[in-house]
Amino acid sequence: MSLDKNDFLHLCRLSRLAPDDSVQEEMAQQCSRILAYMDKLAEVDTSGVEPLYSPVFHDCAFREDVAVRRCSRADILAGAPATDGSFFIVPRIVEGK
Amino acid sequence: MSELFELSLCEVRDLIRSGNAGAEDVTRACLGRIEATEPSVRALLARRDEDALEEARRMDRERPADLSDKPLWGVPVTVKDVLALKGMPTTAASKILENFLSPYDALVVERLKRAGAVILGKNNMDEFAMGSTTEHYAFQVTTNPWDASCVPGGSSGGSAASVAACQCFASLGSDTGGSIRQPASLCGCVGIKPTYGRVSRYGLLAYASSFDQVGPLTRTVEDAALVLQVIAGHDERDSTSSPVPVPDYLAAMRGADDLSGITIGLPREFFGHEGLDQGVADACSRAVDAARSLGASVVDVSLPHTEYSIASYYILAAAEASSNLARYDGVRYGHRTADPVNLEDMYTRSRTEGFGPEVQRRILLGSYVLSAGYYDAYYRKAAQVRRLIRQDYLDALASCDMLLAPVSPVPAWRIGHMSDDPLRMYFMDIFTLSLNLAGLPGLSIPAGMSGNLPVGIQLMGRAFDEGRLFLAGDKLTRALGTCNQHAPL
Numbered sequence: 001m002s003l004d005k006n007d008f009l010h011l012c013r014l015s016r017l018a019p020d021d022s023v024q025e026e027m028a029q030q031c032s033r034i035l036a037y038m039d040k041l042a043e044v045d046t047s048g049v050e051p052l053y054s055p056v057f058h059d060c061a062f063r064e065d066v067a068v069r070r071c072s073r074a075d076i077l078a079g080a081p082a083t084d085g086s087f088f089i090v091p092r093i094v095e096g097k
Numbered sequence: 098m099s100e101l102f103e104l105s106l107c108e109v110r111d112l113i114r115s116g117n118a119g120a121e122d123v124t125r126a127c128l129g130r131i132e133a134t135e136p137s138v139r140a141l142l143a144r145r146d147e148d149a150l151e152e153a154r155r156m157d158r159e160r161p162a163d164l165s166d167k168p169l170w171g172v173p174v175t176v177k178d179v180l181a182l183k184g185m186p187t188t189a190a191s192k193i194l195e196n197f198l199s200p201y202d203a204l205v206v207e208r209l210k211r212a213g214a215v216i217l218g219k220n221n222m223d224e225f226a227m228g229s230t231t232e233h234y235a236f237q238v239t240t241n242p243w244d245a246s247c248v249p250g251g252s253s254g255g256s257a258a259s260v261a262a263c264q265c266f267a268s269l270g271s272d273t274g275g276s277i278r279q280p281a282s283l284c285g286c287v288g289i290k291p292t293y294g295r296v297s298r299y300g301l302l303a304y305a306s307s308f309d310q311v312g313p314l315t316r317t318v319e320d321a322a323l324v325l326q327v328i329a330g331h332d333e334r335d336s337t338s339s340p341v342p343v344p345d346y347l348a349a350m351r352g353a354d355d356l357s358g359i360t361i362g363l364p365r366e367f368f369g370h371e372g373l374d375q376g377v378a379d380a381c382s383r384a385v386d387a388a389r390s391l392g393a394s395v396v397d398v399s400l401p402h403t404e405y406s407i408a409s410y411y412i413l414a415a416a417e418a419s420s421n422l423a424r425y426d427g428v429r430y431g432h433r434t435a436d437p438v439n440l441e442d443m444y445t446r447s448r449t450e451g452f453g454p455e456v457q458r459r460i461l462l463g464s465y466v467l468s469a470g471y472y473d474a475y476y477r478k479a480a481q482v483r484r485l486i487r488q489d490y491l492d493a494l495a496s497c498d499m500l501l502a503p504v505s506p507v508p509a510w511r512i513g514h515m516s517d518d519p520l521r522m523y524f525m526d527i528f529t530l531s532l533n534l535a536g537l538p539g540l541s542i543p544a545g546m547s548g549n550l551p552v553g554i555q556l557m558g559r560a561f562d563e564g565r566l567f568l569a570g571d572k573l574t575r576a577l578g579t580c581n582q583h584a585p586l
Contacts, residue, residue: 011465034462044405061333090428
């Protein structure tokens, strides 16, 4: 599979990444080469094979959904780039007053 | 007379228990060793010298009479910087987490502390554990203690380098596609990737959640068994954590005097691999001869889908990475770009500035294989091949007790040698990835030298059969003379 420039830019948008113009072509070529190699899997007959998404050897255990406070609000907010002391602050999303 | 820092973990632990050394003595010895070796090895991203010394002094003052539930009392260790350590930088070697201080401890860190370990610092790694050389870094390159011009392997390269340089007695790493076993092999250490679910992932910064496992790197198999004993076991905070009881690994390791009754399988696809270095092949031969001398039976086995493991792994791991790393958006923690014009601009520029090239590549590939139109051809297909690969292992392990194989096709290579060709670098993982796809345990042990560089082999076993791997690994390293070896620094 080969990625053209538009495909690559679409992937970047999906991934919320914007690599610099100077490296875009090289990155797109590297991704194309890697994806071309991945096409090797087409050689394998997988008809009737159930996908294995997790190798766990047990049924995942359920527990009661009880809220537990493991960190204080202050501890959590301490790592945030911007807060008002109670909440995370981000750029305005809704325009207007 | 060996220096304190050259002893094995179990030896130094016994010395402390018998009162012949204090926790402070041992901690000072390791800190001195770090001072002497760190300028060339650069294995640590963060140190806590003063806090560690203070803890050690307090341990000597307040030492309980009964240390039976403190198996690591006073023993200095380090942890890979992918594990949360409360109040300390936890960066995954990424600029996106450069100033992040963890507000909590990973489960494995809680258990180290509870067992009495003294945590000296955080080890360097490939960014978000994506890499095989510890060159995909935001902050520094770690060198191989056996040859400073060579890589230590990765992604737990800082952990392996610290252990090989005797900066600590054990380090916790993580293994998603070989990231404990391969650096252990390249630095002449012992490293175990436990069965998936054996060790809780709570507090392990996620790369590919259906692959990631935490495990120890040490200088002896006995030390690895002891540390795994401390960190293994069920944790309700990780839904994939197994309820299977944890056996007594040291008892299992000492359960026999030799390897009679054990059948070892040699996967022919690994030994027939065209890129296998002669020095690595020779090390495997020595290990096989030693196993036979110890009474093991050796048989040929086949893992027929081995050649598809790289494609299957890199599709699935990239897909999981693209999802897991979506959380780094500059909102709640980590790097935020300056003066974003709107929310999307903030996400995009924060992530682009914060993630290095290899991480960005894997996120892009993951987005691709998960996108509409390609999901079935790549993601689902790779998961189907994953089941076939696991079945290969189950079939092979039905006719033998464990597999013996090389870890890396080649010994440590020169820094920068492959860093501009990601696909070529992925091929270096050919012998380790498939075990992660299968979710089974693997123990990497040193098996001798190729020139001036150490070479490891791996023993791969059935689910939750780590005890038997320790038994064989202990006997083999003693027979091969590779028990508690360290770099000639």
